Structure formats: structure tokens, C-alpha cells
Amino acid sequence: MHAPTKIELSRRELMGTAGALVFAFSVSDPGTVAAQQVMAAPEGGANSALDPTELDSWLAIAPDGKVTVFFGKMDGGQGTDLAMAMIVAEEMDVPLKDVDVVEGDTARTVNQGGASGSTGVRFAGSALRVAGAEARRVLVMKAAEKLGVDASQLTVTDGVVSVAGDPARKISYAELIGGGHFHSKIGWNKQYGNPLALTSPARPKTHDQYKIVGTTQPRLDVKGKVFGTKPWVQDIRVEGMLHGRMVRPPVAGASVASVDESSIAKIPGVQIVRKGDFIGVVAPREWNAIRAARTLKVNWTRTPDPFPDQAKIYDHIRQSPVTKSDKTEEGQVDAAFAGAARVVEAEYEWPFQSHASMGPACALADVRADGVTVWTGTQKPHFAAQGVAGVLGVPVEKVRAIWVAGPGSYGRNDAGDATMDAAVLSQAVGKPVRVQYMRNEGHGWDPKAPASVHRGRAALDKDGNVLALEFWSRGFSRLETNSTEADPGDTLAGMLLGHKGKRTPAFNLPENAYTFSNKRLGWETIAALLPGASPLRTSHMRDPLGPQITFASESFMDEVAYAVGADPVEFRLKYLTEPRDRAAIQAAAEKAGWQPGKAGTRRTQRGNIVTGRGVAYQQRGGTIVAIIADAEVNTRTGEIRVPRVVVAHDCGLIVNPGGLRHVVECNVVQGLSRTIHEEVKFDHRNVTSVDWLTYPIVDIGEAPRVIDVVLLNHPEAISTGAGEATMRPLAAAVNNAIFEATGTRLRRAPLNAARIKASTV
Amino acid sequence: MAQYRLKVNGTVHTIEADPGMPLLYALRDDLKMDNPHFGCGLSQCGACTVHLDGVATRSCVTEMSKVGNREVTTLTGLGTPEHPHPLQTAYVEEEVPQCGYCLNGWIMTAAAFLKTKKHPTEDEIRDALAGLKCRCGTHTGIVRAVKRAAEKMA
Numbered sequence: 029m030h031a032p033t034k035i036e037l038s039r040r041e042l043m044g045t046a047g048a049l050v051f052a053f054s055v056s057d058p059g060t061v062a063a064q065q066v067m068a069a070p071e072g073g074a075n076s077a078l079d080p081t082e083l084d085s086w087l088a089i090a091p092d093g094k095v096t097v098f099f100g101k102m103d104g105g106q107g108t109d110l111a112m113a114m115i116v117a118e119e120m121d122v123p124l125k126d127v128d129v130v131e132g133d134t135a136r137t138v139n140q141g142g143a144s145g146s147t148g149v150r151f152a153g154s155a156l157r158v159a160g161a162e163a164r165r166v167l168v169m170k171a172a173e174k175l176g177v178d179a180s181q182l183t184v185t186d187g188v189v190s191v192a193g194d195p196a197r198k199i200s201y202a203e204l205i206g207g208g209h210f211h212s213k214i215g216w217n218k219q220y221g222n223p224l225a226l227t228s229p230a231r232p233k234t235h236d237q238y239k240i241v242g243t244t245q246p247r248l249d250v251k252g253k254v255f256g257t258k259p260w261v262q263d264i265r266v267e268g269m270l271h272g273r274m275v276r277p278p279v280a281g282a283s284v285a286s287v288d289e290s291s292i293a294k295i296p297g298v299q300i301v302r303k304g305d306f307i308g309v310v311a312p313r314e315w316n317a318i319r320a321a322r323t324l325k326v327n328w329t330r331t332p333d334p335f336p337d338q339a340k341i342y343d344h345i346r347q348s349p350v351t352k353s354d355k356t357e358e359g360q361v362d363a364a365f366a367g368a369a370r371v372v373e374a375e376y377e378w379p380f381q382s383h384a385s386m387g388p389a390c391a392l393a394d395v396r397a398d399g400v401t402v403w404t405g406t407q408k409p410h411f412a413a414q415g416v417a418g419v420l421g422v423p424v425e426k427v428r429a430i431w432v433a434g435p436g437s438y439g440r441n442d443a444g445d446a447t448m449d450a451a452v453l454s455q456a457v458g459k460p461v462r463v464q465y466m467r468n469e470g471h472g473w474d475p476k477a478p479a480s481v482h483r484g485r486a487a488l489d490k491d492g493n494v495l496a497l498e499f500w501s502r503g504f505s506r507l508e509t510n511s512t513e514a515d516p517g518d519t520l521a522g523m524l525l526g527h528k529g530k531r532t533p534a535f536n537l538p539e540n541a542y543t544f545s546n547k548r549l550g551w552e553t554i555a556a557l558l559p560g561a562s563p564l565r566t567s568h569m570r571d572p573l574g575p576q577i578t579f580a581s582e583s584f585m586d587e588v589a590y591a592v593g594a595d596p597v598e599f600r601l602k603y604l605t606e607p608r609d610r611a612a613i614q615a616a617a618e619k620a621g622w623q624p625g626k627a628g629t630r631r632t633q634r635g636n637i638v639t640g641r642g643v644a645y646q647q648r649g650g651t652i653v654a655i656i657a658d659a660e661v662n663t664r665t666g667e668i669r670v671p672r673v674v675v676a677h678d679c680g681l682i683v684n685p686g687g688l689r690h691v692v693e694c695n696v697v698q699g700l701s702r703t704i705h706e707e708v709k710f711d712h713r714n715v716t717s718v719d720w721l722t723y724p725i726v727d728i729g730e731a732p733r734v735i736d737v738v739l740l741n742h743p744e745a746i747s748t749g750a751g752e753a754t755m756r757p758l759a760a761a762v763n764n765a766i767f768e769a770t771g772t773r774l775r776r777a778p779l780n781a782a783r784i785k786a787s788t789v
Numbered sequence: 790m791a792q793y794r795l796k797v798n799g800t801v802h803t804i805e806a807d808p809g810m811p812l813l814y815a816l817r818d819d820l821k822m823d824n825p826h827f828g829c830g831l832s833q834c835g836a837c838t839v840h841l842d843g844v845a846t847r848s849c850v851t852e853m854s855k856v857g858n859r860e861v862t863t864l865t866g867l868g869t870p871e872h873p874h875p876l877q878t879a880y881v882e883e884e885v886p887q888c889g890y891c892l893n894g895w896i897m898t899a900a901a902f903l904k905t906k907k908h909p910t911e912d913e914i915r916d917a918l919a920g921l922k923c924r925c926g927t928h929t930g931i932v933r934a935v936k937r938a939a940e941k942m943a
Binding site for chain 2: 106249263313386436464690
């Protein structure tokens with residue numbers, strides 16, 4: 029190997045006037061080159077200002093005319109970065125291939141909230157659309173001055189401004205500003221995060237003018253991933269870095285009584301870092317850090333068993349005191365039930381689920397006297413920088429968080445915890461520290477999607493019309509651990525070091541568009557089983573509470589349809605009036621070849637295999653999804669297959685149809701996994717789902733043979749987001765198909781073979 | 790500690806390592822070859838897969854002392870942007886990955902499979918890849934890409 033050469037990148041160059049921290053990189057090591065690449069400023073036209081009211085904070089034009097977009101969220105492989113590039117290319121009239129996206133770096137992007145709630149295109153895209161239109165307006169004004177004509181006579185093609193009817197009179201964006209700054213103001217609503225919005229005198233294009241938006245374009249990240257040339261956060265290295273591993277208690281909530289340092293004396297180079305109950309090891313060699321964390325003898329205090337019998341978890345949820353509740357009510361619900369000819373009632377249960385990201389989290393932190401850098405896989409690097417500042421006791425201006433793609437991003441997983449652990453370890457040992465969790469931590473200690481119980485009640489008149497609907501959810505909070513790491517108390521390290529966190533009690537109401545005249549929708553939360561650094565602390569996981577609530581609410585709609593002898597598709601259409609809701613259901617039914625008929629009559633049998641077809645529909649923040657799923661159940665074993673899923677998907681204006689299909693397909697398969705397999709197991713002492721054997725997910729043999737995606741484009745409407753919506757009705761569609769196949773209604777997820785067998789055979 | 794000669798993608802390297810250390814850490818930490826990923830360390834997911842003399846092998850549980858003289862091939866050794874393996878071309882054309890962290894395991898396993906199996910059926914592809922994990926749910930794309938590559942390689 030070549031002798032390492034040092035490149036020194038001045039932090040001043042990277043951060044404008046901020047600190048002067050200097051990093052050393054070895055150019056012979058792809059990991060440090062990757063670290064350097066993800067930090068480096070684009071050539072020319074760097075956005076030295078991160079003032080949201082400066083156009084330079086959003087866009088830069090290099091000397092060759094290439095455009096860099098500064099995107100304050102990040103893309104976890106769903107193509108949102110490409111969507112940003114398409115939107116900006118469209119507004120600026122530059123070729124898409126000339127647009128690059130810098131994302132999720134706190135030194136170079138404004139806080140647009142990170143990946144959050146499927147708002148990438150909806151909110152960040154809207155802001156960047158305004159920025160792109162404003163950039164075009166400013167550049168055309170400059171061109172008008174240079175060319176000596178009125179701006180109204182100018183057109184722009186491929187980044188070249190020319191006089192209409194006299195194309196020889198022209199000037200390019202590169203000539204106008206390449207490598208320089210706009211020094212131009214843009215309107216800002218004074219909000220950071222998801223609600224951040226920009227305004228400008230420029231008028232963005234109308235949809236009938238679109239040439240790029242609405243076409244299928246190749247993703248920006250695929251080649252780098254396929255050839256292994258694009259780094260994941262696991263691949264980032266800096267010179268002199270140590271490897272860290274954490275030591276977690278065998279009983280959740282136990283404290284460290286003492287540490288026997290001699291137990292790892294034979295492993296070379298290991299340092300133990302202990303701060304109260306925060307305990308980790310660092311070593312120059314990764315394998316030694318792993319061995320040390322496994323071998324280190326820690327005496328833990330005896331602590332009362334923190335968890336109830338898993339078999340009784342739903343009784344626990346039903347019986348525990350309510351910490352907070354909320355409801356909405358329309359009409360006269362109680363009166364409607366009092367006058368009902370018939371009441372249909374059912375309860376549904378959903379377990380804790382784990383993000384179980386493909387790789388356990390990894391982060392690298394370099395804590396120095398003059399500044400802190402963390403390389404992190406968290407979806408919300410701007411907030412993580414705040415949390416790192418808080419846990420280290422340094423000003424947030426001194427912390428730079430650089431997002432690098434992690435092994436899967438579906439919400440508040442373990443990425444932020446690893447970031448904080450790395451920061452605390454690096455501060456303690458005075459060197460850069462890379463922390464990578466082991467598999468049992470990734471499953472065992474990531475924040476969980478909350479377990480819950482849901483009750484549906486419907487009042488019917490004598491003719492089977494629905495007079496009233498009541499729907500209650502009760503479960504653990506979706507924000508026991510916040511969805512960002514801005515408060516150190518929302519991370520394991522922070523909690524172990526005494527930070528409390530807000531521990532907000534919160535659940536969600538179902539988004540219910542059915543036109544029942546009397547409706548009561550509510551939720552209640554209960555306290556966490558173990559407050560603080562618990563392996564069952566709950567937070568956001570893809571479509572927070574959507575699968576839980578919709579599994580119940582849309583299974584219940586089917587139960588009511590069955591009770592009144594209606595066709596499940598017709599029954600839903602009867603109570604939906606909005607054309608887009610109806611169109612989604614009708615499109616799914618048409619694509620699937622739905623045969624009209626009463627609920628419970630779609631069963632076919634061949635040998636031991638019974639087959640059924642189910643429907644479910646739901647809105648999510650304006651996006652409408654209708655799903656029809658086929659289920660095959662083996663009546664001898666209970667084994668289930670879902671050979672075909674049809675999804676009709678309406679998220680308003682579609683930016684990139686090919687990318688959207690991919691997002692929907694992946695949602696179907698991950699949703700199926702959560703529906704038929706996923707349940708976090710625990711005993712009285714700790715989580716026992718600690719790997720892929722104890723937390724099975726969908727296998728390739730179980731993935732649907734056919735996923736038909738019907739995209740319903742509404743270019744006149746805003747884009748309402750697609751990252752999560754399909755996840756919402758999937759479980760109910762499968763459950764309704766199982767009911768059709770078996771005649772037995774399941775009400776507890778996951779709908780696995782053991783449960784199907786126990787209830788139907 | 791012991792000294793090991795490792796032939797990776799055609800180049801011989803000498804490494805000092807604990808005999809019980811898995812090959813994965815020699816590749817990533819000593820040779821800075823980041824294609825194989827740590828996913829589980831338990832041979833349950835496949836993210837760490839390399840070829841040993843052409844056989845798909847989980848490097849996270851393959852101890853250094855057990856590698857012997859077998860030649861190691863990583864994803865980069867399989868193909869590059871200039872000279873892609875048909876599976877890599879198919880993966881790009883089908884835009885398979887979401888996060889992409891698992892992709893190394895699927896491509897390395899499928900490449901070994903397609904060397905011995907021409908014209909596989911969809912069931913045979915699914916059987917050959919059973920047990921590999923993908924958390925993002927790209928499975929249907931994986932099947933399409935492997936079918937596409939198989940057609941090219943036949």
C-alpha cells in the first residue's frame with residue numbers, strides 16, 4: 029500500500045466564518061476519502077451563508093454552469109433528492125443532469141426538518157421550487173441588463189438566457205454568475221424544520237409548462253450503491269480514529285454497580301469509558317473493541333423486573349391509567365347508539381415492532397476543543413447536532429452533523445443513539461470514535477413502534493345503514509422518545525447521563541373520510557413500561573401509528589360490511605363522497621378484477637390452500653391509497669402467502685412516476701413483513717427479539733409475485749407525499765383477504781402462521 | 790496474533806490478526822475494502838458476503854484461521870462501473886436498492902448462483918436467495934434484476 033498522504037481541509041473553507049478546525053485525511057483509504065468527499069464544498073459558488081433569507085443558502089451555480097441544490101432533508105433511497113433536483117431544474121430551465129444535490133449537512137444546508145412525515149416533496153420541494161423560480165428570475169434580470177433588453181423579451185433554455193426571436197443574443201447562467209454568489213434575498217416564513225416555506229416575486233411554473241417534473245428519471249444514488257463507490261456511514265473513517273462499542277445491561281433499567289477492569293486486561297489497547305450508567309469501550313482495532321465489550325465484567329445492580337408477561341401486554345394496555353387522551357366528535361353519537369337496531373363491535377391488537385434496520389446503527393464523532401463533527405445516519409442531522417451540543421455541553425454553533433446514508437431509514441431508529449454514544453466516547457478519550465452497534469443492540473435497543481389496542485363500534489339501523497361510528501385507540505405514546513434527537517434526553521446516552529427528555533404522551537386519530545353522520549374518534553395513551561433508557565421506549569416508525577390504527581379501522585369497516593351483507597368495495601363507496609377517494613378505490617378494484625358480491629363470499633379452495641381477496645383504503649395527509657390483496661392460506665399449517673397486491677395511489681402531483689412505483693412497491697413488502705411476521709418479544713427482564721431469528725421479517729419466498737401499482741396523477745394538486753402512505757392500509761387489506769379465505773376474523777397482529785392456525789384450524 | 794496472506798480481487802496482502810477474528814474485519818479495517826457490510830455478525834442476513842474461490846461465503850463468521858489459501862472476491866472484484874457484472878447492470882436498470890446496505894449480499898449470492906444455473910425459473914431464484922435479508926422491501930425488484938441478468942448470462 030502507498031504511504032498515506034495527508035490532505036488538510038480547512039474547516040474555515042467549509043464553514044465560512046465559523047471555527048478553524050482542521051481535519052486530516054489519508055488519501056489511500058477510501059473511507060477517509062469518503063469522509064472528505066461528503067464534507068467538501070462544491071467547486072465555486074459555495075453557500076457560505078446559511079441564512080434562510082439568502083438565495084445563496086439554497087442554490088449555487090458553478091463556473092461550468094452546474095447547479096448545486098442545498099437540501100435540508102435527506103434521502104434514504106426513495107429518490108427525494110432526485111425530486112428536488114427535478115423541481116429545481118424545471119424552474120430554472122437547466123438540464124437535469126447538471127443539477128447536483130447536497131443534503132443533510134448542517135454546515136451546508138438549512139434545517140428543513142430532516143426526513144419526516146413524508147414531507148420531502150411536499151414541504152422541502154415547495155421551498156426549493158420557490159428558490160429555483162427566484163434564481164431564474166434574478167438571473168434573467170441580470171441577463172436583461174447585460175443584453176440591454178427588457179426581461180420580458182428573454183427566454184431560458186438549458187441554462188442559457190437568450191432574446192426571443194434573436195437567439196444569437198444570449199448569455200449563460202455560468203457567464204452571469206458561475207462560481208459567484210447571488211447576494212439576493214428571498215422571503216422566509218421564519219420557521220425551521222418541516223414548516224419552513226419560502227416566498228418570492230417569481231412565479232413558479234404551472235403544471236402544464238412542466239417538461240421534467242412528471243417524467244421518470246434515473247435515481248442519483250443507485251450506481252454508487254450498486255458498485256460500492258458511495259459510502260454508507262459505516263464506511264466513514266478519519267485518521268487516528270478509535271472503534272467504540274457499548275455495554276448494555278442484561279436487565280433493562282439496571283445500574284452499574286462496579287466494573288472489573290481486569291476482565292479485559294488481555295485485550296490490547298482497550299480503554300473503558302464509564303460515566304454513571306453510560307458504559308462503553310474503545311480500542312484502535314475494531315475486533316478488540318468487540319471482544320472487550322463482550323468480555324468486560326460489569327456487576328449490575330439488582331432491579332425489579334421491569335416488564336409484565338408479554339402474554340398479558342394487551343390487558344396491561346387496557347387496564348393501565350390513561351396519561352392523556354384526545355377525541356373529535358361529530359353529530360349525536362350516544363343518541364345514535366341508543367337508537368340503533370344493531371351494534372357491531374370489535375377490538376384489535378398490534379404489537380411492539382422494531383425498525384430492525386438492515387445494519388445496526390453506526391456513527392463517527394470527532395470532538396475537539398474548537399469544534400465537533402459527527403458523521404451520522406440519523407434522518408434529522410440538524411436536530412442531532414443540537415442534541416450532541418447538549419450532551420457535550422458545547423454551543424450548537426460548534427457542532428457540525430454530516431448525514432451519510434445509513435442502513436435503512438424508517439423514522440426514529442437507533443442512528444441517533446449511536447451518534448450520541450460516539451460523541452460522548454470521543455469527548456471522553458479525546459480522539460475520533462466510530463461506534464457501530466452489534467445486531468442485538470440494533471433489534472434490542474432501538475426505539476420501538478408502540479403496541480396498542482383499538483376498539484371499533486358501529487351503530488346500524490334496521491336496514492343496515494351506519495348511523496354512527498366510534499373508534500378508540502389506546503397504547504403507548506408515539507413520542508415517549510421524541511422523533512428527533514434535539515434533546516439529549518431522547519437518546520440512550522442522554523438518558524443514562526441524566527437528561528430527562530420531554531416524554532410526550534401522544535397518539536393519533538384515524539383520518540376518517542367516511543360520511544357517517546355521527547362519529548367519535550379518540551385516543552388514550554398509557555405510561556411507558558419503564559421510563560428512561562428502555563429497550564421498549566416508543567417512537568416514530570414508518571407511518572407512525574398508521575399501520576396500527578388502519579389495521580383496526582379498515583378491518584372493522586370490513587366487519588361492518590359483512591354484518592350488513594354488503595360488498596366491501598361498494599360499502600366503502602357508499603360512505604365516501606370525495607371524487608379522489610372514490611377514484612382510488614374504483615381504480616384498485618378495476619385493476620384487481622374485483623368481482624362484486626357480499627363480504628365473506630370470495631373464497632376458493634384447492635387442496636389445503638384457501639384463497640381470498642380483501643380491500644382496504646386510507647388517507648394519509650392528503651394522499652389516498654386503496655389496496656386489494658390476495659391471500660392464500662394453508663388450512664393445515666396456517667401458512668400465509670400474499671401472491672398479488674394491487675395499489676391505487678393518489679398523492680397529487682407526481683414528480684417522478686418511476687421513482688414513485690419503487691417507493692410504493694417497497695412499502696408493500698415492508699408492510700407485508702410487519703403484517704405477517706413482526707412482533708418484538710420480551711420477557712420480564714428485557715427484549716428477547718435480538719436478531720433475525722428472534723425477529724423474523726419477510727423472506728424473498730414470501731414477497732408478492734405481483735405488485736400492480738396504479739398511479740393516479742393530479743398535477744393540479746399539491747404533492748402530498750408517498751414515503752409512508754401505502755404502509756397504512758396494507759395490513760387491513762391482507763387481514764380482510766384472510767377473512768375471505770378462511771371465514772375467520774383475526775384481530776391480533778402479526779397475522780402469522782401460528783396465529784392463523786390457532787384461530788382457523 | 791498471527792500473520793495471514795490474503796489474496797483479494799487478485800492482489801496479495803499480508804495481515805496481522807487474531808486467528809478468531811472474522812474475515813470481514815480484515816477486509817474492512819485492514820484492507821479498507823468496504824463492500825462487505827456488517828449486518829448481523831451471525832450469518833443470518835448475508836450483507837457481509839464475499840466469494841471464497843467462487844463460493845458465496847458469509848465473511849462475518851469466517852475466522853481468519855479458516856480462510857486458508859482460498860481467493861477472496863468482493864463486489865468490486867465482481868465488477869466495476871467500467872466493467873460491470875451483468876447483475877450490477879441489471880440492478881442499475883431496475884433501480885433495485887432503497888438504502889442499498891443489503892445489496893452486496895444479494896448480488897454476491899446471486900452471482901455465485903448464476904454461474905452454475907442457466908435459465909433459472911423465478912422459484913429457483915427465490916430458493917437460491919432464501920434467507921438473505923432486505924429491510925426496505927426491495928424483493929420484487931431483486932427478482933426482476935436477477936431474471937434480467939440471468940437472461941443476459943445465458
